[in-house]
Amino acid sequence: MLRLELVNISKQYPAVKANDSVNLRVQPGEIHAVLGENGAGKSTMMKMIYGAVRPDEGEIRWNGQAVNIRNPQEARTLGISMVFQHFSLFDTLTAAENVWLGLDKALSLAEVTSRITEVATVYGLAVDPLRPVHTLSVGERQRVEIVRALMTNPKCLILDEPTSVLTPQAVETLFVTLRQLASEGCSILYISHKLDEIRALCHHCTVLRGGKVTGEVDPRTETNAGLSRLMIGAEPPQLQHRPAQPGAVVLDVRGLTLPKEDQFGMNLADIRFDVKAGEIVGIAGVSGNGQQELMAALSGEDPRAEADSIRLFGKPIANHSPRRRRKEGLYFVPEERLGRGAVPTLSLAQNTLLTRTEAVSGAGWIRTGDVAALAQALIKRFNVKAGGPDAAAKSLSGGNLQKFIVGREIQADPKLLIVSQPTWGVDVGAAAQIRGELLALRDKGCALLVVSEELDELFEICDRMVVIAKGRVSPSVATSAATIEMIGEWMSGLWDKSGNVDGAASTKETEHAQA
Amino acid sequence: MLKLEARPEQSRLMSIGSPLLALLITVVVGTILFALLGKDPARGLYIFFVEPLKSVYALTEIAVKATPLMLIALGLAVCFRSNIWNIGAEGQYILGAIAASGVAMTADKSTGPWIVVAVLAAAVIGGMVWAAIVALLRDRFNANEILVSLMLVYVADQLLSYLVYGPWKDPAGYNFPQTITFLKSTQMPKLFSGFRVNGGVIVALLAVAAFWVLLFRTYAGFQLQVGGLAPAAARYAGFSSRKALWTALLLSGGMAGLAGGLEIAGPLGQLTPYVPAGYGFAAIIVAYVGRLHPVGIVFSSILMSMFYIGGELAQSRLGLPKSLTGVFQGLLLFALLACDTLIYYRIRWQASRAPAARVSVISTEKKVA
Numbered sequence: 001m002l003r004l005e006l007v008n009i010s011k012q013y014p015a016v017k018a019n020d021s022v023n024l025r026v027q028p029g030e031i032h033a034v035l036g037e038n039g040a041g042k043s044t045m046m047k048m049i050y051g052a053v054r055p056d057e058g059e060i061r062w063n064g065q066a067v068n069i070r071n072p073q074e075a076r077t078l079g080i081s082m083v084f085q086h087f088s089l090f091d092t093l094t095a096a097e098n099v100w101l102g103l104d105k106a107l108s109l110a111e112v113t114s115r116i117t118e119v120a121t122v123y124g125l126a127v128d129p130l131r132p133v134h135t136l137s138v139g140e141r142q143r144v145e146i147v148r149a150l151m152t153n154p155k156c157l158i159l160d161e162p163t164s165v166l167t168p169q170a171v172e173t174l175f176v177t178l179r180q181l182a183s184e185g186c187s188i189l190y191i192s193h194k195l196d197e198i199r200a201l202c203h204h205c206t207v208l209r210g211g212k213v214t215g216e217v218d219p220r221t222e223t224n225a226g227l228s229r230l231m232i233g234a235e236p237p238q239l240q241h242r243p244a245q246p247g248a249v250v251l252d253v254r255g256l257t258l259p260k261e262d263q264f265g266m267n268l269a270d271i272r273f274d275v276k277a278g279e280i281v282g283i284a285g286v287s288g289n290g291q292q293e294l295m296a297a298l299s300g301e302d303p304r305a306e307a308d309s310i311r312l313f314g315k316p317i318a319n320h321s322p323r324r325r326r327k328e329g330l331y332f333v334p335e336e337r338l339g340r341g342a343v344p345t346l347s348l349a350q351n352t353l354l355t356r357t358e359a360v361s362g363a364g365w366i367r368t369g370d371v372a373a374l375a376q377a378l379i380k381r382f383n384v385k386a387g388g389p390d391a392a393a394k395s396l397s398g399g400n401l402q403k404f405i406v407g408r409e410i411q412a413d414p415k416l417l418i419v420s421q422p423t424w425g426v427d428v429g430a431a432a433q434i435r436g437e438l439l440a441l442r443d444k445g446c447a448l449l450v451v452s453e454e455l456d457e458l459f460e461i462c463d464r465m466v467v468i469a470k471g472r473v474s475p476s477v478a479t480s481a482a483t484i485e486m487i488g489e490w491m492s493g494l495w496d497k498s499g500n501v502d503g504a505a506s507t508k509e510t511e512h513a514q515a
Numbered sequence: 516m517l518k519l520e521a522r523p524e525q526s527r528l529m530s531i532g533s534p535l536l537a538l539l540i541t542v543v544v545g546t547i548l549f550a551l552l553g554k555d556p557a558r559g560l561y562i563f564f565v566e567p568l569k570s571v572y573a574l575t576e577i578a579v580k581a582t583p584l585m586l587i588a589l590g591l592a593v594c595f596r597s598n599i600w601n602i603g604a605e606g607q608y609i610l611g612a613i614a615a616s617g618v619a620m621t622a623d624k625s626t627g628p629w630i631v632v633a634v635l636a637a638a639v640i641g642g643m644v645w646a647a648i649v650a651l652l653r654d655r656f657n658a659n660e661i662l663v664s665l666m667l668v669y670v671a672d673q674l675l676s677y678l679v680y681g682p683w684k685d686p687a688g689y690n691f692p693q694t695i696t697f698l699k700s701t702q703m704p705k706l707f708s709g710f711r712v713n714g715g716v717i718v719a720l721l722a723v724a725a726f727w728v729l730l731f732r733t734y735a736g737f738q739l740q741v742g743g744l745a746p747a748a749a750r751y752a753g754f755s756s757r758k759a760l761w762t763a764l765l766l767s768g769g770m771a772g773l774a775g776g777l778e779i780a781g782p783l784g785q786l787t788p789y790v791p792a793g794y795g796f797a798a799i800i801v802a803y804v805g806r807l808h809p810v811g812i813v814f815s816s817i818l819m820s821m822f823y824i825g826g827e828l829a830q831s832r833l834g835l836p837k838s839l840t841g842v843f844q845g846l847l848l849f850a851l852l853a854c855d856t857l858i859y860y861r862i863r864w865q866a867s868r869a870p871a872a873r874v875s876v877i878s879t880e881k882k883v884a
Contacts, residue, residue, distance in 0.1 A: 014520065014521060014522060299751070300753060301750045301751060301753075321753045321755075322750075322751065322752065322753030323752070323753035324753075325753075326753070332751075334751055336747065339745045339747050339748060340745070340747040340748050340750075340751050341748070341751065342748065343741055343744045343745040343748045344744075344745065345525075345744055346741075346744065350737070353734070353737055354741065354748060354751065354752040355752060357734070360734045364733050364734045364735055365732060365733060365734070366732055366733060366734055366737065368732070
């Protein structure tokens with residue numbers, strides 16, 4: 001008998017048909033991958049199983065019987081648990097209190113605490129129940145979420161993109177836990193767009209594209225290319241990669257130290273690295289290790305750093321405003337597209353005015369014709385699917401808006417372009433296009449700094465890499481000399497083999513002093 | 516069953532239709548209100564919505580009352596678009612009136628008509644100074660501008676009382692709390708003889724044009740609005756939030772002050788404790804009903820001024836309390852806030868599918884149990 005079955009499920013949203021007559025069959029004890037690009041309908045499908053969204057048509061069967069799951073509470077009563085991509089934990093509470101809050105039954109906090117330790121030992125999920133969540137690393141937080149999901153002895157566990165916040169080593173640990181769970185008869189629905197992981201972990205794979213099921217395969221016998229064809233309907237485009245021709249140093253960060261501004265931020269400690277013209281330097285690291293703070297200091301959104309600590313073409317710029325830095329050639333693409341990189345309710349044309357002021361006269365008048373023309377040019381050159389310059393930014397899909405924003409900064413002809421999460425939440429086609437544009441910009445002699453949580457992406461486009469961990473940055477390593485394992489180890493902060501990170505930093509300091 | 520459904524995009528039709536629908540709801544509720552008060556609803560509505568438009572005199576009176584509302588609401592619209600909540604336009608209006616009076620009192624028989632310019636300039640500065648206190652406290656000490664600006668209204672009120680009961684009291688005024696009646700040279704020229712309406716209307720209409728240009732054709736106006744719509748985007752772009760705070764508060768303070776000055780240099784002609792007529796608060800409603808858009812504000816200020824006059828007429832003709840004006844203003848704002856939901860949502864009539872579904876759930880629950 002099947003553990004879970006979805007029969008001809010459809011869900012219509014105002015603008016799109018998120019699920020169009022989809023079927024899903026999950027055996028007990030099976031690790032079942034749901035593969036698809038962003039917007040393919042994976043999340044909608046999971047939300048319907050978890051009771052957060054109701055299907056318009058079709059039937060959900062649980063252990064062979066038709067059920068109507070009205071809310072997540074009912075889903076949990078049936079034995080369905082979910083671990084979300086974005087954690088829903090209260091930072092100021094302890095791990096145990098967070099788990100306790102999420103439970104329906106009236107257990108005492110002490111009972112919950114001992115149960116957590118129990119579950120944690122059985123599945124090798126090291127979690128200290130008494131620590132406040134804000135002191136936990138992202139990997140630990142995810143373990144808290146998984147423990148919370150396991151507290152109710154689920155028969156089906158849904159994991160939404162669980163590895164996007166983990167180091168490669170932590171991914172391995174997670175897989176061990178998941179395999180153990182499956183061997184005990186728990187079905188696992190594993191949502192991802194990472195082909196290697198699916199092939200390594202899952203028994204069965206349902207592929208979604210545009211709200212429809214495009215294939216059901218055994219991922220262990222498939223190739224990446226085969227899965228990718230099912231997912232996007234084509235082979236992923238190949239990038240043109242020429243050898244880098246690094247020139248003079250453009251960005252020089254030396255001794256950047258910055259106390260955190262918000263309580264749950266990260267202190268930046270003595271950060272040193274440089275970026276030369278004509279090369280792409282990548283910053284790898286698990287999110288929440290100081291990337292946000294470093295980007296704010298580099299972009300000028302946080303101008304508190306000591307003037308000397310950030311230099312552009314040798315000139316100290318750490319106190320300059322973002323607008324002044326743009327005049328000096330530094331352009332920046334933030335990771336949040338809506339609300340930071342673009343104002344959601346304003347048109348694309350108006351959104352060009354955030355960073356581009358060619359259409360503003362000396363006296364501060366806006367030439368609306370020029371603004372619209374610039375937006376139209378960007379739409380055309382970067383192949384943005386949009387209603388036109390007057391379309392509101394929020395009406396675009398993630399990938400198209402990202403193409404527009406990256407295009408807006410590239411077309412400004414920057415001398416240094418800093419990009420945070422260039423392809424986060426972007427479909428494969430758009431991602432390939434954006435990476436191609438970044439490489440083309442590099443070949444024209446621009447210096448690029450790219451922050452990404454996706455190691456594959458960094459290995460694909462970067463010439464050199466540094467790793468950020470706990471607010472510190474590792475020495476740089478040429479991509480050709482780096483391995484996934486090594487970078488993964490560095491992501492835990494262990495880049496000095498002897499474990500003496502301070503020693504490495506001070507050696508670099510003397511180098512600088514000598515230079 | 517009625518169901519609210521998110522629209523994929525906000526409805527343009529509804530953003531214009533919502534104020535009209537709100538007005539309709541206000542009229543309907545007003546009708547019920549008149550009936551409950553034992554008055555003929557038709558006559559009540561006639562007095563509120565037709566009487567104020569019937570004669571040339573009535574129309575000019577609407578213009579007299581719409582002028583301060585329009586000026587204050589323009590400034591507030593910029594504030595609210597920048598996400599800065601200046602609730603104390605009434606106080607800035609009072610300070611404008613006080614400053615204008617201070618200059619107007621210095622006039623003597625030999626003063627030329629140029630003094631009107633000085634009177635109005637003083638009014639603008641007075642309003643700005645009062646708003647600058649709010650900006651300073653918010654900027655330096657992160658004090659909540661809603662509370663500070665509101666509290667300053669009462670301070671301004673006390674200051675006004677002190678002046679008219681004390682140092683500025685007219686020595687020949689039989690001890691009434693009021694200043695001297697200002698000389699004719701300090702007054703705005705009237706547009707037509709025999710009517711109270713004066714050049715202030717033209718100032719207000721010019722201000723409408725100026726604010727439209729500021730908001731939609733200048734980079735400064737764009738920066739202000741981005742700060743209100745998406746603070747993180749403003750920070751990313753490098754637009755200073757401090758500059759936005761000061762600009763928006765000084766602009767709205769100056770406009771409220773100007774409105775106060777025009778009252779002194781126009782219909783009032785002297786400073787009394789009755790200068791604060793609630794225009795500063797009513798203008799908040801005017802700004803919202805006008806969609807924070809300069810052109811919309813022209814229409815909404817006319818509507819609000821009709822309510823003022825309608826309220827006065829209802830008092831004299833129907834014997835209803837004058838507070839009816841406030842009731843109508845409040846009704847309109849509430850109806851508008853409710854109708855604005857329709858910009859982002861649409862109402863769907865769902866056939867009785869849901870109850871049937873519930874039955875099936877109960878049966879499945881039993882099976883599971």
